[in-house]
Amino acid sequence: xxxxxxxxxxxxxxxxSGCSSELDYTEQTSWMxxxxxxxxxxxxxxxNAELMFEDYQYIIxxxxxxxxxxxxxxxxxxxxxxxxxxxxxxEFVDNKLFHYLKGFKQRAESPDTIEYKIGEIFGEIKNKIQxxxxxxxxxxxxxxxxxxxxxxxxELSHLYETKIKNMGNAGRNGGEYYTPRPLIRAMIDVxxxxxxxxxxxxxxxSAGFLCEAFDYLSKKEGLSTQDLxxxxxxxxxxxxxxxxxxxxxxxxxxxxxxxxxxxIHTNTLAxxxxxxxxxxxxxxxxxxxxxxxxxxAEVQQNFPxxxxxxxxxxxxxxxxxxxxxxxxxxxxxxxxLSNTDNAAIALRKELLENCNLHxxxxxxxxxxxxxxxxxxxxxxxxxxxTQKTWFYELDPGRKMGKTNPLNDNDLKDFxxxxxxxxxxxxxxxxxxxxLDASFDLSIKNPNVEEEAxxxxxxxxxxxxxxxxxxxxxxxxxxxxxx
Numbered sequence: 001x002x003x004x005x006x007x008x009x010x011x012x013x014x015x016x017s018g019c020s021s022e023l024d025y026t027e028q029t030s031w032m033x034x035x036x037x038x039x040x041x042x043x044x045x046x047x048n049a050e051l052m053f054e055d056y057q058y059i060i061x062x063x064x065x066x067x068x069x070x071x072x073x074x075x076x077x078x079x080x081x082x083x084x085x086x087x088x089x090x091e092f093v094d095n096k097l098f099h100y101l102k103g104f105k106q107r108a109e110s111p112d113t114i115e116y117k118i119g120e121i122f123g124e125i126k127n128k129i130q131x132x133x134x135x136x137x138x139x140x141x142x143x144x145x146x147x148x149x150x151x152x153x154x155e156l157s158h159l160y161e162t163k164i165k166n167m168g169n170a171g172r173n174g175g176e177y178y179t180p181r182p183l184i185r186a187m188i189d190v191x192x193x194x195x196x197x198x199x200x201x202x203x204x205x206s207a208g209f210l211c212e213a214f215d216y217l218s219k220k221e222g223l224s225t226q227d228l229x230x231x232x233x234x235x236x237x238x239x240x241x242x243x244x245x246x247x248x249x250x251x252x253x254x255x256x257x258x259x260x261x262x263x264i265h266t267n268t269l270a271x272x273x274x275x276x277x278x279x280x281x282x283x284x285x286x287x288x289x290x291x292x293x294x295x296x297a298e299v300q301q302n303f304p305x306x307x308x309x310x311x312x313x314x315x316x317x318x319x320x321x322x323x324x325x326x327x328x329x330x331x332x333x334x335x336x337l338s339n340t341d342n343a344a345i346a347l348r349k350e351l352l353e354n355c356n357l358h359x360x361x362x363x364x365x366x367x368x369x370x371x372x373x374x375x376x377x378x379x380x381x382x383x384x385x386t387q388k389t390w391f392y393e394l395d396p397g398r399k400m401g402k403t404n405p406l407n408d409n410d411l412k413d414f415x416x417x418x419x420x421x422x423x424x425x426x427x428x429x430x431x432x433x434x435l436d437a438s439f440d441l442s443i444k445n446p447n448v449e450e451e452a453x454x455x456x457x458x459x460x461x462x463x464x465x466x467x468x469x470x471x472x473x474x475x476x477x478x479x480x481x482x
Contacts, residue, residue: 002145002152006159009141018130026163027244030251031125032070032142033160037254038118039066040147059115064100071143078140086132093135098122112233114260117250124243124265150257157211157255164206164248178205179288179331180367183377184212186411187286187329190359190379190418193217195227197235197283200321202268203314204238207249209286211256218257231258237282238263269295269313272302273320281323288331289314291373305350307343311336315347315378319355322382328355334362334374338442348439352432355380359418360441362393366400386432390421393445 009029013019019028042058042065049056062068069092072079084092105119129135146152165178193199193213201209217231236258240246246265253261293310300306303316311332318328336344337360351357359379367375380386396410417427425447435441 002155002159005141005144006163009138012134012137012141013129016129016131016134018128022163022166023244024128026167026248027125028128028138029142029163030247031121031127032138033145033156034121034247034251034254035066035070036142036145037147037251038114041259043067044148059118061100064097066143069097070139083136084132085136089132089135090127090130093127098127111264112260112262117260117263120265121247121250125247153255153257157252157257160252160255161208161211164208164252179208180406181208181212182406182408182411183331183363183367184209184286185216185408186361186415187377187379188213188216189415191284191286191327191329193284195220195223195230195235198237199235199284199286200237200282201285201287202239202317202321203287203289204240204249204263205245205288207238207240207252207261207263209288210236210238210258210261211252213284213286214253214256214258233260233262236262239266239268240264241267267299268317269299269302269310271317273304273317274302276320278323281321281326283323283326285318285322285326285328285330287314287318287329289318291333305343305346307341307347309343312343312347315351319351319382322355324383326382328378328380328382330378331375332378334376334442337376338440340438345438348441351378351380352386352439355382355386356384357386357389357432358421360389360391361414362391364394364396364400366404367394367406389430389432389441390418390427391430391443391445392417392427395426 006029010025013025013028019025038060042056042060046056046058058065067073069084072082101118101122103119104115105123108116108119110116127135129138145156147156161181167178187209193216195217199210199213201207204210214231214236217235218228223231236253238249238261240249240263243265246263249263250261253263289311291309291311294308295310295313300308300313303313305312305316307313315330315332315336318330322328336348339345357378357380359377361377361379363375363377365374392414394410394414396406398404400406413424413426417424421427421429423429426445428443428446430441430443
């Protein structure tokens with residue numbers, strides 16, 4: 001039922017002149033989902049308070065609650081007589097509702113509260129739906145969704161993930177928000193986070209790394225009430241620069257079960273890494289930072305290794321944000337392993353000398369749908385220099401793309417062999433002590449014989465002429481003997 005509801009909402013938005021792509025559909029669905037979620041959350045908390053003979057203080061004032069303006073009901077039935085529609089609905093949403101919700105940021109006690117998140121979201125997002133009748137239809141469809149049970153939340157989170165994935169094919173920058181979930185799960189399997197450790201992503205996108213890490217940890221057996229509270233409030237931390245991604249990250253984490261996501265809307269690279277304190281460091285970093293960007297000179301001043309390459313700045317940030325003994329798993333372009341510019345060489349030196357780069361996963365083209373670049377995943381532990389690095393060349397045995405995406409089975413061999421750094425046809429180890437001053441890590445798989453390069457046509461013709469002459473000489477010799 002939920003899947004059909006999502007399709008119906010997309011169909012409505014597709015016909016509205018204010019929404020033009022999958023990015024717009026996801027954005028507009030997100031703010032409506034968020035308000036419906038808040039209403040269900042408040043209803044649940046009110047019921048729990050009544051069972052304890054306590055009064056419940058609503059977060060949202062009555063006029064602005066979902067059940068008052070979006071889906072008014074009488075005796076459980078939709079109240080069409082009092083439901084806002086058309087221009088009246090647009091006037092309320094654009095000029096009253098969003099203004100009221102935006103004000104929560106100033107009224108909230110601290111940034112880690114749900115009130116602050118409400119203010120942040122509605123300070124960044126706008127209602128793009130232009131027809132009050134289309135908006136009314138969307139609201140009624142969203143009202144069909146329920147967030148009450150874990151099963152319902154699980155189904156909704158799965159559908160929302162599908163919407164995020166589809167954004168990758170929607171043009172503009174949608175692809176930045178989606179990292180294949182099988183790859184994320186393999187990264188988590190290697191890093192193996194534990195309850196009580198903090199997990200950080202400074203380039204959160206849709207928060208896929210944190211959502212998958214939450215799923216991984218929340219499924220552990222024997223979790224106590226304290227463990228669950230730790231997962232909710234003291235485990236996951238993120239930063240995201242772009243407004244749409246920030247909103248999607250919060251909604252995605254909420255649907256996965258994290259009620260007040262600790263996501264900050266900020267430019268991570270604007271922070272001078274020299275100012276990072278011990279209290280701000282984390283046990284685990286999971287990330288796929290954007291690459292190919294060109295950061296301004298004033299941003300580069302925040303880093304000891306100056307470079308315009310966004311991913312290189314993020315890697316410096318991540319190394320600094322890790323605690324001693326902390327573990328990182330970061331996706332980066334494979335050219336990082338071999339670039340000969342000063343910044344790349346200095347950054348490889350920094351990584352190898354201050355961290356144990358124990359594993360490099362070499363991913364094939366097509367791992368990221370819609371992106372032609374090849375990537376690697378760097379797995380490292382901070383605090384000791386690298387002695388040996390284990391490489392694994394991922395080869396699913398097929399051309400990957402939209403119809404043949406990466407799956408969990410593709411990565412089983414990698415996860416299994418990585419536990420013992422075993423050599424195989426696809427894996428090998430490199431002694432870092434043998435590297436030259438460039439710290440070049442682009443070592444080819446020694447288990448695969450390189451094919452002989454194709455010869456030039458002129459070389460082939462020359463060889464044929466030589467063989468012809470040799471054959472002619474032999475024939476002449478034979479004739480002489482006769």
